Amino acid sequence: MSSAPIAKATTAKGEETRAQILAAAVEQASACGFESLTIGSLAEKTGLSKSGLFAHFGSKLDLQIAVLDESARRFTEAVFLPAMKVPRGLRRLRALFENMSGWAQRASLPGGCPIDAAMREYQYQPGPMRDAVLERQNLLDRELAKAVQLAIDTGELAPGTDPRQLAFDLLAISLAFNRTEILHGADEAKRRASVAFERLISHHTP
Amino acid sequence: MSSAPIAKATTAKGEETRAQILAAAVEQASACGFESLTIGSLAEKTGLSKSGLFAHFGSKLDLQIAVLDESARRFTEAVFLPAMKVPRGLRRLRALFENMSGWAQRASLPGGCPIDAAMREYQYQPGPMRDAVLERQNLLDRELAKAVQLAIDTGELAPGTDPRQLAFDLLAISLAFNRTEILHGADEAKRRASVAFERLISHHTP
Numbered sequence: 001m002s003s004a005p006i007a008k009a010t011t012a013k014g015e016e017t018r019a020q021i022l023a024a025a026v027e028q029a030s031a032c033g034f035e036s037l038t039i040g041s042l043a044e045k046t047g048l049s050k051s052g053l054f055a056h057f058g059s060k061l062d063l064q065i066a067v068l069d070e071s072a073r074r075f076t077e078a079v080f081l082p083a084m085k086v087p088r089g090l091r092r093l094r095a096l097f098e099n100m101s102g103w104a105q106r107a108s109l110p111g112g113c114p115i116d117a118a119m120r121e122y123q124y125q126p127g128p129m130r131d132a133v134l135e136r137q138n139l140l141d142r143e144l145a146k147a148v149q150l151a152i153d154t155g156e157l158a159p160g161t162d163p164r165q166l167a168f169d170l171l172a173i174s175l176a177f178n179r180t181e182i183l184h185g186a187d188e189a190k191r192r193a194s195v196a197f198e199r200l201i202s203h204h205t206p
Numbered sequence: 207m208s209s210a211p212i213a214k215a216t217t218a219k220g221e222e223t224r225a226q227i228l229a230a231a232v233e234q235a236s237a238c239g240f241e242s243l244t245i246g247s248l249a250e251k252t253g254l255s256k257s258g259l260f261a262h263f264g265s266k267l268d269l270q271i272a273v274l275d276e277s278a279r280r281f282t283e284a285v286f287l288p289a290m291k292v293p294r295g296l297r298r299l300r301a302l303f304e305n306m307s308g309w310a311q312r313a314s315l316p317g318g319c320p321i322d323a324a325m326r327e328y329q330y331q332p333g334p335m336r337d338a339v340l341e342r343q344n345l346l347d348r349e350l351a352k353a354v355q356l357a358i359d360t361g362e363l364a365p366g367t368d369p370r371q372l373a374f375d376l377l378a379i380s381l382a383f384n385r386t387e388i389l390h391g392a393d394e395a396k397r398r399a400s401v402a403f404e405r406l407i408s409h410h411t412p
Binding site: 031033110111112116117119120121123124134137138141162164165168169171172173175176179180182183192195196199203 | 318322323325329344368377385398402405
């Protein structure tokens with residue numbers, strides 16, 4: 001009985017350490033990609049022992065998948081959760097789109113979105129990392145298409161709107177936003193993306 | 207005097223070897239990125255000696271820049287040169303857009319566009335490679351905007367069209383094409399990109 005609080009404390013400490021490792025690893029994946037995630041490089045970065053890291057993540061692949069999951073969690077937290085507080089329909093779609101643009105920089109990941117980094121790294125390399133990345137990118141497509149469907153349901157978008165096509169169009173703008181931000185700065189990226197978004201929505205307004 | 211033909215032969219042989227190294231290096235950059243381009247890895251891939259490679263490319267950076275240039279040359283060859291044979295205006299703009307989509311796969315680079323790979327690798331890493339990549343991406347923006355301007359000049363696009371905005375919109379579709387090709391296959395990518403392109407053009411038709 002008396003060991004229960006100690007066990008609990010140990011678990012809480014373990015979870016804290018795991019969260020600390022993941023935070024460092026997400027940052028590293030954002031800046032240097034998922035192939036840079038080795039137990040050795042993270043031991044150096046966090047000041048933990050290699051054996052301590054092994055206790056949390058048995059292999060490089062386990063670590064990479066955990067970092068992908070943590071990146072997806074942070075994307076959800078930065079993009080989807082705030083949008084869920086906005087009424088469904090066009091306002092929510094707009095919030096989603098605005099939250100997507102530059103979310104990584106706002107989430108203190110100056111190296112950009114880690115899931116995009118993983119997409120670039122693994123898109124042509126069959127294996128468990130590629131499968132895991134594609135699954136998460138597919139989920140994004142489905143969630144965006146769902147948000148479009150809700151805006152059709154509220155009557156704010158025309159009934160003939162194809163939700164998958166509009167999701168494609170929104171992702172297109174978001175990808176071009178990232179590229180333009182690098183090339184010409186955040187102000188131009190925002191201006192171009194905003195013009196493209198408003199034109200797209202006005203085309204589908206009933 | 208008598209040594210001239212020999213010198214010429216040596217140079218031709220040297221150029222052939224250099225081209226052979228570059229072809230292997232562009233392929234490797236497409237599949238594994240520019241950081242994978244070491245004199246050692248290319249010596250292994252081409253069967254040449256390290257010292258032979260050093261004679262052609264003095265450093266890893268020289269090699270990387272040469273590979274970026276060769277990638278840009280192949281992009282121009284696959285995308286711009288065929289479009290220049292099409293009359294200026296909307297037909298040329300359409301040709302450019304169609305040639306851009308999936309150009310790397312058609313150019314036997316199954317790992318995708320090496321310049322996009324370089325963009326992803328170096329966009330957040332200040333240095334000569336980042337500068338070189340941004341310069342080439344900027345050139346693409348300018349050339350696309352020029353092609354849009356020609357279509358305004360022929361009267362096929364409305365006089366109020368903003369060439370830089372339309373270049374942004376075209377690149378957006380092209381980036382989403384690449385992503386969709388990976389996620390849902392080439393047919394869906396082509397269909398979505400085509401719908402987006404036609405809507406964009408019809409919006410700017412006078």
